[in-house]
Amino acid sequence: MRARRAVVTGIGVVAPSGVGADAHWRTVLAGRRRTGPITLFDATGYPTRLGGEVADFDAARYTDNRALVQTDRWTHLGFAATGLALADAGLPEQAPDPYDWAVTLASSSGGNLFGQRELQRLWSSPTRTVGAYQSIAWFYAASTGQLSIRHQAKGPCGVLVAESAGGLDSLAHAVRTVRRGASVVLAGATECPLSPYALACQLRSGLLSNVADPERAYRPFDAAASGYLPAEGGAVFVVEEHGHATARGARIYGEVTGWGATHDAVHTTADSAGDPHQYARAMRLALGRAGVEPAEVDLVVPDALGVPRYDRAEATALRAVFAGTAPPVSTHKALTGRAHQGGSALDVATALLAFAHDTLPASAGPQRVAEGCDLDFLRERRRPRTRVALVCARGFDGFNSALVLRGAAPDEGEHR
Template sequence: MTAPAYGGPATGRSPGDSTVARAVVTGIGVVAPSGVGADAHWRTVLAGRRRTGPISLFDASGYPTRLGGEVADFDPSRYADNRALVQTDRWTHLGFAATALALADAGLPEQAPDPYAWAVTLASSSGGNLFGQRELQRLWSSPTRTVGAYQSIAWFYAASVGQLSIRHQAKGPCGVLVAESAGGLDSLAHAVRTVRRGASVVLAGATECPLSPYALACQLRSGLLSAETDPERAYGPFDAAASGYLPAEGGAVFVVEEWGHATARGARVYGEVTGWGATHDAAHTTAESAGDPQQYARAMRLALGRAGVEPADVDVVVPDALGVPRYDRSEAAALRSVFGGLAPPVTTHKSLTGRAHQGGPALDVATALLAFAHDTLPASAGPDTVAEGCELGFLRAARRPRHRLALVCARGFDGFNSALVVRGAPPSGTEQR
């Protein structure tokens, strides 16, 4: 492959400044309700196909929320051997798959040729829920009163990072970020910092599997989940009929690569992470909370400022899109304050897949980068009727980008706010994903 002509400043420096390493995305691995692989995800987004439905990973008939987004027909044995699978949770299985797909997409080997030049930086909300549920049930229901030897590592929120580091021999700086949904963007920002500190390749992003009795009960306690039984109406961010979100599994993993390393091997470049911002509300989430729009807007401004771009330059905003009326109004207010008199061009597809916590924003970044690769900004999957206070520039039809800039936004439980600016590379015109 030949790397396309691609330029533009990296964060906080002039185009001619070569003193700061640039971090580009060369591989995308998607494992989500929208499909396995970037191709399948993109087709779902373009078609606006809803992939949520009755939860099947366990019997959810006794719960107020019985719908969710699952990865259909997922076969983890295609991506890891049985020894690794029995030691780990489905959340990590999804990570095995997304990482394998990302490395293949980037044209990189399964194992690092230079282990100390590769790193892993993922985000996680709650770890191995299904595995932990099974083991704790065995502890309290069986005469032996024991758990399996792998309970301590399979449930642990850093398990996927550790497993992927071992599997791919990535022995550089590795870590896990925990900021509820906001961490899915923080992981990519940290990947850029890791590249600037000397890494050649960083595996970044997030997968989640919050679909177990325990995990669902924890989410229900927040009062933010939808109890609607019609999949077509259950999750509608910014819609007048919005009633909460649907939980989902999956996410995306990216190969974030140092620019010189990528061009030296002729890699295909999807785009560059050029700016990011993270703030905190400094307040616990309560039953009346809606997030602090000022702190959320501040994260967006930080991301735009570090990218060296103006709000008017942004082709599309991919919002957090919680689907809870008061949070949707708060998010809309934050966006309007950043974009001033402009109507922010917004597209969201969470209603198609459900909300995968940390995995959701990673999936949004994949959508933005694929949109630039295909030279097409996809239409938003709703709202059908815009709720009062949520008036934004929702894309009602696909269109071409102008500046190839996307602002991806996310918020996490208990006050986390993150925003990320990605600049898409010019489309190759010869290769479609």
């Protein structure tokens, strides 16, 4: 089974950077910020009033009315991203062989907008009731279940909960699912942490930026870093067995060749910074399993939390892994905000699109590198050298993950 290779043949992006992979790529290349005032609810009384929203998102374009009233916006974003990924891969909306398709997504906050509305109704109305769908719409596995039903994917399905690290873990699990026999796995993540309850939970960590200017609010690795901005959206991928993909003449974006996951065994607090040793260990595990030497890495896409002590810890981990080699580092979270597990999935999309377009995009900052954050930030776009990327992510409460991607050769990655 280890001979079964897992490749990405479809990318679906629904994020503040745009709807569709092409829109996201244009935003990344232009370095255009898509964060601004939160509009999904009135955030006037909160210290953080900025975030990344999917502008003009019309959920009805991607699913039917019945599913819309039964599910949360987080799942609506998942419906859209999955539909786009399947279309991009040239696959049908429903599995021809249901037991040959699987779904493995990541989740963290679940359907909090739906849940907040129902709980407010419970405690504010004389009837003291909630809708019949409350029990399934807020559940952290709701998107996995709904996508399995919609696309008739009856193979092994699951959900991973590791906060931001989960977006990478879902792809690692998809590879294992392919090796165990599945031909197609829908993997990745979307998120919508923009509700009064969700924002209050994030504010309690002390890690959000309260800067009022969107151009200055989220600045990872910068001397003026003040925390992150929350965001919705993410990316879903079609992960396909290589032989299955080539037999139908599919375009291949790249292959997931290695992954690593470790844990700090420490809760995230107002004073914590993450363990650079365990973070570096996750990176080394991923490189080792991929059979890749640090000097071969073309591009590193970091977690980029935007909290000074976390940024320093991440830079320390990267320097430990890449001592003497200094690969180009490029981050674009400042453009979109941090969408938790959806954000790390979006980083994977960026890396694969970089290889597809034969262009490593310039990093969206930092303008002035903070002390202790000295890395080789990519200041101008350039062509790939080895077509190998390392994508890194940390989840709150100690999760660390890293993923190695090898971009397809130009002839293998051509359109059908």
